[in-house]
Amino acid sequence: MAILYQHKIRERLHLIEKRTKRPFISWTEELNDVDPVYFFSLGPICSFRERFFWGDRTNETVYVGLGCTYVIETEEKEERFHTVETQWKQWVEQTDHYSNGIKMGPILFGGFSFDPYKPHTEKWRAFPHAKMLVPAVLLASKGGKATLTVTVRSGQSEETMEKIETLFRLLHEGRAPIHSLPSVRKYEEKQTEQWFDAVKQTIANIHSGKFDKVVLAREARLSFADRVEASVVLRRLREQQPFSYLFAFEQEGQCFIGASPEQLVKKEGDACYSTCLAGSIRRGKTVQEDEQLGEWLLHDEKNLHEHHFVVQMIKEAMEAVCERVYMPPSPQLLKLPNIQHLYTPVIGEHCRASSILSMVAKMHPTPALGGTPREAAVKEIREVEPLDRGWYAGPIGWMDTEGNGEFAVAIRSGLLQGQEVSIFAGCGIVGDSDPISEYEETKVKFIPMLSALGVGQDE
Ligand SMILES: C=C(O[C@H]1C=CC=C(C(=O)O)[C@@H]1O)C(=O)O
Ligand SMILES: [Mg+2]
Incomplete structure (x- = not known):
């Protein structure tokens, strides 16, 4: 399944790339159910530098994003939400999305600091006052149905495709990375x-x-x-806090994580x-x-x-x-x-x-x-x-x-x-x-x- 899937994604993206004049392309396809925490754990092994996890408190919607195709980042204060919204709308205009009738598309995921007037300390160096991104690969699980959305810059899908191929090979083999909690x-x-x-x-x-x-x-x-x-922390939070929002946002090897x-x-x-x-x-x-x-x-x-x-x-x-x-x-x-x-x-x-x-x-x-x-x-x-x-x-x-x-x-x-x-x-x-x-x-x-x-x- 997974091997066929890789070819399908590659073919599809090339086809869309040829047809479109827009700078970004995105494609959604149904997927066999995958363990979302396992999917998340594969991110760094496939050389994706960013990853995120979102699970709502009813566990109906789970999103896992790997890599980053587009990022909106700002150090603005009062205007930061508005700026992100405006840039997102512009990005949506620049993107061709093919969904085969599936009700899913790319999403923007990220977060904001508590207080944009508080000067940054070294601890939060990697986390600007506003940062939201469109992942290269998005696993979405809604009401038990899973989809995969791949989003790339037109003409630059090759690098992402190689990472996705590694991802699907690992998913196919089902090999879990061995991690445990250090003392x-x-x-x-x-x-x-x-x-x-x-x-x-x-x-x-x-x-x-x-x-x-x-x-x-x-x-x-x-x-x-x-x-x-x-x-590892995410899996434990998922078991221990089943009625909370589960979130993780990782970049530059630093991960903000919790169960709210x-x-x-x-x-x-x-x-x-x-x-x-x-x-x-x-x-x-x-x-x-x-x-x-x-x-x-x-x-x-x-x-x-x-x-x-x-x-x-x-x-x-x-x-x-x-x-x-x-x-x-x-x-x-x-x-x-x-x-x-x-x-x-x-x-x-x-x-x-x-x-x-x-x-x-x-x-x-x-x-x-x-x-x-x-x-x-x-x-x-x-x-x-x-x-x-x-x-x-x-x-x-x-x-x-x-x-x-x-x-x-x-x-x-x-x-x-x-x-x-x-x-x-x-x-x-x-x-x-x-x-x-x-x-x-x-x-x-x-x-x-x-x-x-x-x-x-x-x-
Ligand atoms: C600020 C926190 O909790 C808030 C949310 C629920 C109850 C709270 C309280 O009773 O003080 C806090 O307002 C926190 O968990 O760090
Ligand atoms: Mg209180």
Whole structure:
């Protein structure tokens, strides 16, 4: 199958190349089901320098991209979402796509930093304030049906074809690259004292009326005996966090990866979806304790307060572009393997937004990651948080040629840099926050990445 497939792709692309005058060509074909993490793991072996992974929280849509045919990158600040949207539309105009009637085409995948006004540190050197790309090869799995989309520059398909041939040979042979998790050598929570000082200062500033809520994050750094391979972490995240968005974006050998429960926004035609997620407590050790903790969370003033700011902002943002907005009157519980949250889903009908990115521009950062009022809170984070967030807590996701797509908020995440890994966690500070409880909350939020890295209670 795989061998025939290679010839088919080569023939097709040559045929399209001869016919088209456009600078880019793209071709979609159905594919036998492939394990997406296995597909992802083959990227570097086939000399693809970039790779990404996306799985939505229902596991209905999975995208795996290898290589990069077109990239949109900008260090702009206010305009970054708009710039990416405009360039994407121009690219779509320059591309001939052949899909054989299949409802799939090329997508743009990538992410944005949390705060474009925060100067870059060395850690996030490889991650600009906005970077989205069209992969050379895209595996898409939707509702159990898989497709492959190959996108190349006209007249330059040969190099990509050689990589694709290697890819299909390996898929055919079914040989898995042998990777395992190296052992951890060192675990260090960074700048805890400064973080506590920032929390205390923020609480005082909230009392004096400077703002209502600010989310403050911190970092833990791990050193391993050997390089940490992203596909191993991804496979573990997939098993351990089945109801979260799974994402990975790797370039220059550095991989930003995580399993986030938080949807920022999804656009599907003129329907729009978002999630308010804020307010947290750990899971109980017994069913009874778990239910008690959940009940406590549902009625705790401080957590309801934290949650309320998010609901208010998302409701306003959706109402500004949608004819009708639906949301339940009070939050429900979202129970994840290590933590439970207050959760309010939001649906918007007849959305007038030009694309998913114009929604992202309106909604990022929500008070679940920034605070209220937004500008003052983000300024406070920039000044007092002892951390370069980089892409942590930023929007990560995809957009199709029609402007539909979905973005998650990149929390419960980490940055793999060879043998070194940084993980991040934050919490919403409000007037009646207790610094020690907030510290404990961030510890619970580290658990998903720690377990995926083999550093957990179960190891
Ligand atoms: C900022 C994070 O979580 C946010 C999302 C859900 C609950 C949160 C909270 O209860 O503080 C945070 O706002 C994080 O996980 O790093
Ligand atoms: Mg909280």
